[in-house]
Amino acid sequence: MNVLQQILYMVSATLFVLGVRFLGSPASARRGNALLMGGMGVALLTTLVFIPHFSHVALIVLVVAIGSAIGVVSARRVQMTAMPQMVALFNGLGGGAAALVAAGGTAPSGLADWLARLTMILGSVSFGGSLIAFLKLQEWLNVRPRYFLGLRVAGLVMLAMAVIDGLAGHASGSPALSVLLMLMAAVTGALLTLPIGGADMPVVISLLNGLTGLSAAATGFVLDNPLLIIAGTLVGASGTILTQQMSRAMHRSLGNVIWGQKVVESEGGGSGGPVQPITPEDVAMLLRYARKVVIVPGYGLAVARAQMEVKQVTDLLHGFGVDVLFGIHPVAGRMPGHMNVLLAEANIDYDQLWEMERINPRFRETDVVLVIGANDVTNPAARTQVGSPLYGMPILNVDHAGHVIVLKRSMGRGFAGVDNPLYGDPKTRMLFGDAKHSLGALVRELEGTA
Amino acid sequence: MSPIAELYIFVMAVLAGFQVIAKVPSILHTPLMSATNAIHGIILVGALILALSIHSGAGLVIALLAVFFATINLVGGFVVTDRILGMFRSEREVGPKS
Numbered sequence: 001m002n003v004l005q006q007i008l009y010m011v012s013a014t015l016f017v018l019g020v021r022f023l024g025s026p027a028s029a030r031r032g033n034a035l036l037m038g039g040m041g042v043a044l045l046t047t048l049v050f051i052p053h054f055s056h057v058a059l060i061v062l063v064v065a066i067g068s069a070i071g072v073v074s075a076r077r078v079q080m081t082a083m084p085q086m087v088a089l090f091n092g093l094g095g096g097a098a099a100l101v102a103a104g105g106t107a108p109s110g111l112a113d114w115l116a117r118l119t120m121i122l123g124s125v126s127f128g129g130s131l132i133a134f135l136k137l138q139e140w141l142n143v144r145p146r147y148f149l150g151l152r153v154a155g156l157v158m159l160a161m162a163v164i165d166g167l168a169g170h171a172s173g174s175p176a177l178s179v180l181l182m183l184m185a186a187v188t189g190a191l192l193t194l195p196i197g198g199a200d201m202p203v204v205i206s207l208l209n210g211l212t213g214l215s216a217a218a219t220g221f222v223l224d225n226p227l228l229i230i231a232g233t234l235v236g237a238s239g240t241i242l243t244q245q246m247s248r249a250m251h252r253s254l255g256n257v258i259w260g261q262k263v264v265e266s267e268g269g270g271s272g273g274p275v276q277p278i279t280p281e282d283v284a285m286l287l288r289y290a291r292k293v294v295i296v297p298g299y300g301l302a303v304a305r306a307q308m309e310v311k312q313v314t315d316l317l318h319g320f321g322v323d324v325l326f327g328i329h330p331v332a333g334r335m336p337g338h339m340n341v342l343l344a345e346a347n348i349d350y351d352q353l354w355e356m357e358r359i360n361p362r363f364r365e366t367d368v369v370l371v372i373g374a375n376d377v378t379n380p381a382a383r384t385q386v387g388s389p390l391y392g393m394p395i396l397n398v399d400h401a402g403h404v405i406v407l408k409r410s411m412g413r414g415f416a417g418v419d420n421p422l423y424g425d426p427k428t429r430m431l432f433g434d435a436k437h438s439l440g441a442l443v444r445e446l447e448g449t450a
Numbered sequence: 451m452s453p454i455a456e457l458y459i460f461v462m463a464v465l466a467g468f469q470v471i472a473k474v475p476s477i478l479h480t481p482l483m484s485a486t487n488a489i490h491g492i493i494l495v496g497a498l499i500l501a502l503s504i505h506s507g508a509g510l511v512i513a514l515l516a517v518f519f520a521t522i523n524l525v526g527g528f529v530v531t532d533r534i535l536g537m538f539r540s541e542r543e544v545g546p547k548s
Contacts, residue, residue, distance in 0.1 A: 001451070016489060017466055017467075017470060019485070020467075020470045020471060020474075020482075020485070020486070020489075021470045021473070023474055023478060023481060023482050023485055024470070024473045024474045024475070024478070025475075025478075026477065026478060026538045026540065027540070029478055029481060029535045029538065030532065030535040030536065030538075032485070033481070033485055033528065033531045033532055033535055034532075036485055036488065036489060036528070037528050040488075040489075040491070040492065040524065040528070043492060043495055044494065044495065044498070047495045047498055047499060048498065051498075051499060051502050051503070052503075053502055053503040054502055055502060055503070055504070055505065056501060056502070056504075056510065056514075057502070059514065060498070060501050060502065060514070060517060063514050063517050063518050063521070064517060064521050066518070067517070067518045067519075067520075067521025067522045067525065068521055068522075068525045070522050070526070071521065071522040071523070071524070071525030071526030071527075071529065072525055072526070072529050074522075074526055075525075075526040075527075075529035075530035075533065076529065076533065078530065080534075080537075083480060083484070083530070083534070086526075086530060087483060087484050087487055087530075090484075090487050090488075090522065090523045090526050090527050090530075091487050091490075091523070093519040093520070093522050093523045094487065094490045094491060094493060094519070094520065094523040096515075096516075096519045097493045097494070097497055097515075097516045097517075097519035097520035097523065098490075098493045098496075100497070100512050100513070100515055100516035100519070101493060101496040101497050101500055101513075101516050103512060104500050104504065104509050104512040104513050104516065105500065111453060175508070205483070206483070209483055209486060209487060209490075212487075212490050213486065213489075213490050216490045216492060216493045216496075217460065217463075219493060219496050220456075220496075221453070221456055221460075223496050223499065224451050224456070225495065225496065225499075226451065226456065226459050227492065227495065228492055228493070228495060228496060229456060229459050229460050229463060230459060230463045231489050231490065231492040232490060232492065232493075233460055233463035233464055233467055234463060234466075234467045234471075234486065234489060235486040235487075235489050235490045236464075236467070237463075237464055237467030237468050237471050238467065238471045238482060238483070238486040239486070241468065241471050241472060242479060242482075242483060245476070245479075328476070328477070330476050330479075335479075335480055335483060336476070336479035336480060336482075336483055337476055337477060337478060337479030337480035337481070337482070337483070338480055340476075340477045340478075340479075340480065340538075341480045341481075341534055341537065344534075344537040344538045344539070345537050347537075347539065349539065349540050349541055350477060350538045350539065350540050351540045351541070353477050355475065355476045355477060356476075
């Protein structure tokens with residue numbers, strides 16, 4: 001590799017690391033993304049300038065143009081609630097591309113061939129898994145629990161067959177075996193992702209993201225390209241950290257997410273007193289005369305498309321001099337940080353969005369907490385009931401506040417299928433109904449008292 | 451480049467990656483994920499090298515498919531990240547808001 005090319009690749013790698021560093025604060029994040037784009041531009045131009053051969057240029061330009069158009073249009077059109085499936089889809093394509101690059105490389109030998117086969121497996125698993133994650137998040141695909149065990153076993157068998165194929169392919173060098181290897185690995189990814197539930201998706205798409213990163217890094221080893229190694233590894237590190245944080249936030253091990261849901265124990269103990277309903281008028285009065293209010297949003301808020309109503313409520317309360325903050329659990333939404341994006345889209349100031357560790361000490365001095373479409377992440381059983389499936393999960397301590405208002409469609413249970421003793425707490429009141437309607441009623445009441 | 455030198459690069463990249471990414475707060479985890487998603491579009495470099503140097507046949511089809519996938523991944527990833535970050539606003543920020 002030419003020295004100048006190496007130096008330009010190093011510039012590109014530096015821009016990648018700095019860009020991710022700038023993503024560390026909301027004020028600089030957009031510049032961070034611009035640095036990343038700059039790094040990518042340097043990388044692509046350098047590659048094109050220094051490449052010795054130029055064949056099929058017109059064809060390649062056409063493919064890049066079509067790909068760019070699809071990328072831009074889908075990225076501009078996608079709704080923020082559908083962001084997880086969009087990311088899953090892009091991620092799968094990246095994994096597929098890595099596998100194809102490894103497969104198409106001119107028959108390397110020895111170590112490089114092993115790495116190429118490993119890349120084909122990693123990239124294709126990510127491809128197949130991401131496509132299924134996309135279909136599940138889009139709710140185009142639903143699998144009954146009784147098939148879960150069979151799917152997992154079939155996935156493992158398929159993985160074993162892919163490994164055997166890899167060994168045979170290395171020995172014979174047959175291209176057909178490489179194609180078969182990618183197909184089997186893609187099916188493996190699909191089979192293993194099928195039984196994973198909607199609430200576990202934040203963990204799964206983090207993991208698949210890391211997997212694609214690693215497959216890009218492995219391609220770097222195959223092609224002797226240090227930039228691919230660095231960029232792919234950055235993504236691998238990000239995927240690993242997010243996977244760990246999401247698993248911890250759900251208090252489950254990664255193995256538990258992939259290999260099986262927690263068994264639901266229908267032991268209802270400690271539900272506390274009877275559930276007490278409340279009217280929108282009374283909620284409005286409570287909020288109007290509160291000093292500090294915290295809103296705890298869950299994915300139910302996005303399902304009800306009530307972000308705008310939430311924004312109206314916060315604006316009205318600000319008008320009354322009430323201090324309003326949002327307490328956001330790490331797994332609120334379908335991907336890491338999803339709820340923050342949904343609220344930012346509704347023009348809610350990001351200074352008001354507080355993460356769990358920061359907001360938890362504040363609940364004791366909070367007058368009213370409004371829980372909207374969140375359940376398990378507010379369940380005090382996670383702190384107190386040793387036998388509960390949620391026990392040990394970090395939660396938002398909403399029960400420490402003066403009053404708790406829970407907006408809920410009905411008395412259904414959360415994803416974990418566990419009773420929430422919060423609802424029977426003497427200081428909790430339930431505002432039943434669709435979140436959008438309830439909040440709309442609340443807005444009208446608050447406007448009436450203005 | 452020797453495999454050992456590449457291994458060094460890999461290990462250093464792991465360390466640097468953990469350092470910078472651990473500092474990203476959870477409020478920005480979605481853009482972090484979509485941005486890193488775009489970064490692995492770097493595979494387009496590999497796909498282009500492959501497509502530009504291969505002569506014909508099945509290899510070309512594979513290479514062009516890789517270019518196609520990688521381009522969507524890269525372009526879509528950056529555009530969507532920029533769109534997400536454009537929504538994060540604060541009253542503390544000085545100057546006009548776009």
